[in-house]
């Protein structure tokens with residue numbers, strides 16, 4: 001089977017320069033050759049061309065709306081074509097706003113997909129609830145049908161029609177959720193396994209219940225959106241919004257092994273690696289941790 005790799009050097013969904021260097025650091029750390037070790041043919045689509053949009057003033061409190069909108073339209077088109085050509089689409093971010101286009105594009109090719117969101121954060125602030133105006137904290141709010149009527153369309157997103165339901169999402173790793181996000185999660189009953197549930201139940205039970213609730217018949221394609229800040233900052237220090245008390249590397253690897261076991265992984269985002277936020281050593285640790293976790297999606301077995 002085939003993996004299509006797409007670099008997305010985009011960072012306008014948040015204020016810290018360097019997130020656009022994520023694809024480069026992951027490639028340089030050997031991500032592609034690690035995936036090639038398993039029986040996947042790798043198609044490298046290179047990096048998406050990111051246009052800069054001068055004078056991209058905020059829309060309400062939403063920052064860089066046109067830049068984020070333009071980039072994500074391109075991402076949607078590219079991801080749709082990669083998935084349609086039967087490649088497992090591996091998107092290298094870039095900040096988490098790229099998930100708007102990656103999930104939108106994935107839905108165009110696989111309308112019945114479900115979303116596994118591994119993250120310290122829920123990333124479901126609406127433009128009105130966001131405390132920061134940074135779009136990397138909003139991607140899911142622009143994608144779920146149930147929130148479409150809660151805010152007016154964001155400048156640059158007229159192409160973006162919501163394509164998933166709240167019940168098609170499961171969260172793993174939450175530990176920094178804003179008030180408005182908490183309200184949405186409770187109001188719509190979005191399954192959310194925070195670090196508290198993970199400590200209480202253990203990662204085995206969490207993965208069992210998460211996948212059972214999400215897709216009881218085990219038939220639906222899976223979109224994994226993996227924010228490296230879901231892991232503990234001691235093992236992924238080079239990231240923009242670190243939060244103590246995260247997933248350890250074995251929990252990360254177990255999550256990916258269970259997803260690989262479904263055989264239904266159809267697209268993966270790896271986001272929020274920012275090499276400007278760490279030392280050389282931090283960057284090496286972050287890249288190696290990320291690769292050793294992500295490679296478990298592709299059949300790497302700890303037992304050999």
Ligand SMILES: CN[C@](CCCC[B-](O)(O)O)(CCN1CCCCC1)C(=O)O
Nearest residue numbers: 096121125131132134136137176178241
């Ligand atoms: C929790 N929500 C935040 C962070 C979003 C992180 C995006 B991710 O892609 O990395 O997961 C933080 C909002 N806080 C900022 C500091 C003061 C309190 C609010 C936001 O800006 O929406």
Ligand SMILES: [Mn+2]
Nearest residue numbers: 120121227229
């Ligand atoms: Mn996060």
Ligand SMILES: [Mn+2]
Nearest residue numbers: 205206208209
């Ligand atoms: Mn049980």
Ligand SMILES: [Mn+2]
Nearest residue numbers: 096119123227
């Ligand atoms: Mn995120």
